[in-house]
Amino acid sequence: MNIKRIEESVSLRRSLDQGTEEQRKAVLEIIDEVRTKGDMALLSYTEKWDGARLDSLRVTKEEIIQAYDAFPTSINVVIQEAAENIREYHEKQVRQSWLSTKEDGTILGQKVTALDAVGVYVPGGKAAYPSSVLMNVIPAQVASVGRIAMVTPPAANGSVPAGVLVAADILGVDEIYKVGGAQAVAALAYGTETIRPVDKIVGPGNIFVALAKKEVYGLVDIDSIAGPSEIVVLADETANAHEVAADMLSQAEHDERASCVLVTTCGELAERVALEVEKQLTDLPREDIARASINEFGAIYVTESMEEALRVVNELAPEHLEVMTKEPMNLLPFIKHAGAIFLGRYSSEPVGDYFAGPNHVLPTNGTARFSSGLSVDEFVKKSSIIMYSQQALEDNVDKIAAFARLEGLEAHARAVEARFKKRGEF
Structure with a gap:
């Protein structure tokens, strides 16, 4: 990895992937096909893009049972415990409706109402993500959303990863469809013969999913346009190079476009981490993906002071920020921009990805x-x-x-005056 000295004027933020014009045109075509042809378009695109020839889009109870049979009981227990942690954390976020009465009898307030229906996109492709099921479904359930519909791309044999189905069943989600890509987003937004439309679509996906969510926004709400995963590690001389490298690679293995950055005040640590990253890359099962990420979007920045390091971190505004310093809590007041902040040696990023409780669906590309x-x-x-x-x-x-009259809106003025004037007095 390249080790760089930070200059005051350096621009660190990478550009947001907006997709190509060809990709956008393809997404618009897919959306239009699904809007006009419904299930027929979904089945056709699923065969074309996923290689799966389906008789039915909806996951059956028999498939759920088969998923449990194929899934290790020990991991089932882990998913249940993680779900409890995530639910407990999100229950603390619940807002209450309120009313306030003034002395003149005026009542003002706010009514909090759950959405009627939400669509959850669970990505497939390079890996299966039961954790995405937990992180997207549980806050919707805590909010008391009436209906949750899940979509996920099937394998070529028409199956959905057992872990995804088990996680969904543990949470009580029984409306699951075997469809992915832009066509799944279009189905959730417009509805088809099988899939009823929703009010909001959440969950990460590839560039086609991101572009589709962008196109249907306004007809439905969306969570965000998710980019590739990011991690920044802020470290001083007390950090362990082996651990820093391991944490950086935990994000590099997600995607070739994932970003992994170390910001440190210690040049010696920078050199050790660079060597550790190369060493650990050699026996990673997803070495090709992680190496591409490190080569293209990995970096190590050395600063003259912690104040400068914090400036760099805030400019990067990372999705995940690990603070691996002697007194990490002391730096918390100076961190302005980060999706999730992990403090201390034992708060490795995967702790948040899977188990601690906070949500792992976070802002990327500096949008923190x-x-x-x-x-x-x-x-x-x-x-x-x-x-x-x-x-x-x-x-x-x-x-x-x-x-009202200041703004040239006479009817507005007359509307309030009408309560105290007789007809014809205006």
């Missing part, structure tokens, strides 16, 4: 500057409540009418 990870808030909407009393309107009618 202005956005947050998936939470219960994503699955509710808030309605304001206004109940003005007669006294309150009498006290304020002239002010409201004056404001």
Whole structure:
């Protein structure tokens, strides 16, 4: 890995992958086909892109039973415990409706209402992700979403990974469809003969899924346009090079475009980590993917001070930030931008990916500057409540009418004045 000294003017943020014009055109064509042809288009695209010739899109109870038979009981128990941790964490995020009464009798408030229906996209492709099921479904359940529909691309033989089905069943999700890609997003947005439309689509996917979510946004809500995974490790001389390298590679193996960065005040640590990364790469099962990530998007930055290192971290605004310093908690007040912050040697990033409780669906591509990870808030909407009393309107009618006329909206002014004037007085 290249080791670089940071200059004050350096720009560290990589550009957001917007896809090519050809990819966007392909996505628009797929969306239109699904919108007009429904299930026929889904079955056709599933055969074309996934190699699976399906008789039915919906996962059956028999397939769920088979998944349990093929899945190790010991891992089943781990998934259940992880689900409990995730649920407990997200239950602390629940917002309550509220009302406030003023002395003049006015009642103001906010009503929090869960969404009626949510679609969860669980990616396939390079790996199967039961953890994505937990992280996307549980906050929706905690928010009391009425209906949760899950979509995931099948293998060529028409099967869905056992772990994905077991995780869904543990959570009680029984509406599962064997369809992926842009066609799955279109089905959730527009509906087909088999799949009823939803109000929001969440979950990561490839560039075609991301572009499809972008296209249907407005008809439905979406969580975000997810980019490749990222990790930044902020370390001083006390960090263990072997552990830092291992944590960086934990993200590099996700995707060839994943980003893995070390920011350190210690040049010696930088050199040791560079050697460790190369050493550990050689026996990784997904070496080709991880090596491509490291070569293209891996970096080690050495700074003159911790203040400068923190500036670099905040400019990167990473999805995952590990702080591996002597006193990591002391640096927390100075971290402004990060999707998830892991403090200390024993808070390795996979702890958050699978088990601790916080959500692993996080902002990427520097969007942690202005956005947050998936939470219960994503699955509710808030309605304001206004109940003005007669006294309150009498006290304020002239002010409201004056404001309306300031903006040239006479009918607005007359609407409030109508409560106190007889017909024909305007």
